Amino acid sequence: MELIILGTSSTKPTRKRNHSAYFLTYKNEGILFDCGEGTQRQMMQAGIKPNKITKIFISHWHGDHMLGLPGLLQTMAVNEYTKSLKIYGPPGSKNKYKKMLDAFESSYKIEAKIHDIKEGKVLETDDYYIEAYSLTHRTKCYGYRFVEKDKRQINMSKLKKLGVTEGPIVGKIQEGKTITVKGKKIKPEQVSKLVKGRIFAYVADTRPCKNCEKLARNADLLLCESTYSSEHADKAREYKHLTAQEAAQIAANANVKKLILTHYSARYKNEHELEQDARTVFDNSFGAKDFAKFKILKS
Template sequence: MAARELVVLGTASQAPTRTRNHNGYFLRWDAEGLLFDPGEGTQRQMLRAGVPSSAITRLCLSHFHGDHVLGVPGVVQRLSLDKVPHPVVAHYPASGQVFFDRLRHASVFHEVAEIQERPLTADGPIAEGSFGTLEVRRLDHLIESFGYRLVEPDGRRMLPDELARAGIAGPDVGRLQREGELSVGGRTVRLEEVSVPRRGQRFAFVMDTRLCDGVHALADGADLLVIESTFLDEDADLAHRYGHLTAAQAGAVAESAGVRCLVLTHFSQRYVEPERFRDEAAAAFGGDVVVAADLDRIAVPSRR
């Protein structure tokens, strides 16, 4: 099981199909488990994908349209049914507080799990920890919507040959990483002499939106970009009218932002040929393109 991977739970948009459940995306990021936009049926999709409720540490909602949130009641109640011992932090637009209250208490159940509500009110960082920084940006949809971005701090990659040449091994490697320098055999060895910069990994999640500054800010340098591509370019006018992107627009964003792997999702039920989404995005983007399918598992690309 990969330490950092995306588990796709659903890929439909407004209406599910025989092969596509409503939205749902689980990001496993070391000890963190972020569940994004659980639409109707997410609890069952988690079972099919082998994602236990205990793996969830954060519930992240982009906006309050039903295909992105109608699975919240089942997920919240499952946390209590399974007696998940750790708190689960819930992020969602503050303007939809009344809807979150209704979803969280949609029916009678014995609530024992701890849900810590953290409503979103502005762009910027919303959580920091050993996993890095989780931040949000406003998007341009028919109602208030936010996209999410997870950024691991930059670090350094140790060079085994240089470490051996400097006579550093075992626990001393960790000391050097923590302290920045180490005295070895009468000389001072600096961390920069035995390592090279290592860029932290970046993940971005962009759901219902027109093109806007927030889309580009979220996608910037992402190793893995999960982005809606509800429409094909032939229906670009519809996409703009209803606050969505086309596959071609998603590909252009990924190319300009330097994305490594582009994951397309949130497909309108009007289309029956998923390869058309790949073709449109690939015409603008030279990196890896994944047309997401339910229950796909997509690894976060390894560090450069």
């Protein structure tokens, strides 16, 4: 499981920073969170094939978070994308998506299913689920929480000593059920251990709110907007964004393991000022750069 940063700028891109886009790899999945202008070129630079995308989650429809969609979708269609693409976004996304496609002509089409999300669980598979919660911005904006499901790691050598081989009984242990072998009860914890799933959270454009911490709770990696330093807190309040210190406070309150800052105002020439600002509150804070990669490891 790895997060690849494709863009770290806010409203205006800079020579070194592209608009918001973040690519999460998990098993055979490629999940794109936001798709600012220039995202497909950033993907090429990062060595990510556009057709690796399986799902796209849009936090909100401000241009710096979605203007890259038309070009990316066209390229995927040209590349003969064969999967059914799923795109998730705030209420009204279906209508906005249709208007976006109506704005330009292309002989290339891609099959995409658009989901207008509601708060709570928006997607679930055998391995993980994704939740969405509304944020406090100038338009409808949502953050996302990727939760890998806990799994039981079975000690097969212990099982074999007890006379159990592959079969339905192993499946019951995997489900956390007690089994009976030769009249003797065996509890799951005797022959297995529960491996906690990993959590990735993305807090997009917002002011501090309860849902920020709800999204970030116990995350192994929190990706959080930090448009301004605390020196420009007045700007953060005016435009409904976070300062680096406010992002760090969310991480501290939510028991986050690692905080990654992003979505910087163009006024900051590098990420170090924001990183140092955040570390006055939460030491394990890091300012992201375009093309940075962060592994999300099991505990």
